[in-house]
Amino acid sequence: MTQAPLAPSAATRRPGTRIALRALAIASTLPYIALKAAWIFGSRIGIPDGSALLDHRTTMIVANGITVLMDSAVVVIALLLTQAWGRRVPTWLLVLPMWVASGLLLPIMTGYPLQLVVGLVGGDVHGSGGSERPFLDEWVFGVVYTGFIVQGLTLGTLFALYAGDRWGHLWQGTLRDLPESPTGPALRIAATAASLLALVPGTLHLLWATGSTAGLNKSRIAERNDGFYVLEAVDVLFAAAAVAGVLLLAFRRRSALPLTVPLALAWGGSGAMACWGGWLSIASLTEARTIAEQPTAAMMLIYAVEMLVGTLVVTLGTYFFAERAAAPAARPAGSPT
Numbered sequence: 047m048t049q050a051p052l053a054p055s056a057a058t059r060r061p062g063t064r065i066a067l068r069a070l071a072i073a074s075t076l077p078y079i080a081l082k083a084a085w086i087f088g089s090r091i092g093i094p095d096g097s098a099l100l101d102h103r104t105t106m107i108v109a110n111g112i113t114v115l116m117d118s119a120v121v122v123i124a125l126l127l128t129q130a131w132g133r134r135v136p137t138w139l140l141v142l143p144m145w146v147a148s149g150l151l152l153p154i155m156t157g158y159p160l161q162l163v164v165g166l167v168g169g170d171v172h173g174s175g176g177s178e179r180p181f182l183d184e185w186v187f188g189v190v191y192t193g194f195i196v197q198g199l200t201l202g203t204l205f206a207l208y209a210g211d212r213w214g215h216l217w218q219g220t221l222r223d224l225p226e227s228p229t230g231p232a233l234r235i236a237a238t239a240a241s242l243l244a245l246v247p248g249t250l251h252l253l254w255a256t257g258s259t260a261g262l263n264k265s266r267i268a269e270r271n272d273g274f275y276v277l278e279a280v281d282v283l284f285a286a287a288a289v290a291g292v293l294l295l296a297f298r299r300r301s302a303l304p305l306t307v308p309l310a311l312a313w314g315g316s317g318a319m320a321c322w323g324g325w326l327s328i329a330s331l332t333e334a335r336t337i338a339e340q341p342t343a344a345m346m347l348i349y350a351v352e353m354l355v356g357t358l359v360v361t362l363g364t365y366f367f368a369e370r371a372a373a374p375a376a377r378p379a380g381s382p383t
Contacts, residue, residue: 149317320356
């Protein structure tokens, strides 16, 4: 994708909407950052007695410092998507952070509301199964996850507006409009490999969502509740989305399906798999304190395969867009680049 600035007509489209969304995105980071800062400076607000967060003060400070920086990046991205200087940044410098943000936020945006619904109909989403060590007060999850959902909605809308202005010509049309590609055979082989690999975490998450304990450590088994099953089902959903998106793009059946559908599936599915696979890999190694909490070989394998599949799918998407950008037919006369 080329990196020229947006045309003036596109850059000034819906300025009021963008300003409001930017303000909301920035405001939604404040509760999370305030909580994390309070914990770093010694406050125990929202942390019950016996919480694992109190075990290792230094580790807690470092981890919270990193997550504060991550959430602060939302402010930078929101400004980048709405300011003139943001239209001059290289493609990768915007798309990569947005892909990571999407991957981390989409499962929360999906899973947390579903957990609330399950709780409303009588499911156990607040308990900790057989665990006797509470982690955080329940109100903390409500405040933090609500903020994450607002961040996802606002950043997602801002990015859609920005990307539509700058690169919208690259995803116009339907699947049957896609021309034959010289890299088609390689894309199909790679997409098939990614899909077969995705069966590994997809199958295990499905087993865990339906009650199996195969491959789980003792701590995770003890902590299972209805909320756990919901999140495992969400993991299956995003694995299926990644597979569906990349296979639709690779095999290009003559279909009237808008091109935006497989692209969105591949974007969200790959981000969720790669970013949560990576996050859980790090968390499993840094948060384990007893043998029961150590991740099993199966858990670590799943996280690694998820990172591999997500990275492979987004890489295939990058090649797809590079090819589209290089094709003269993909760039109608007068369209912004």
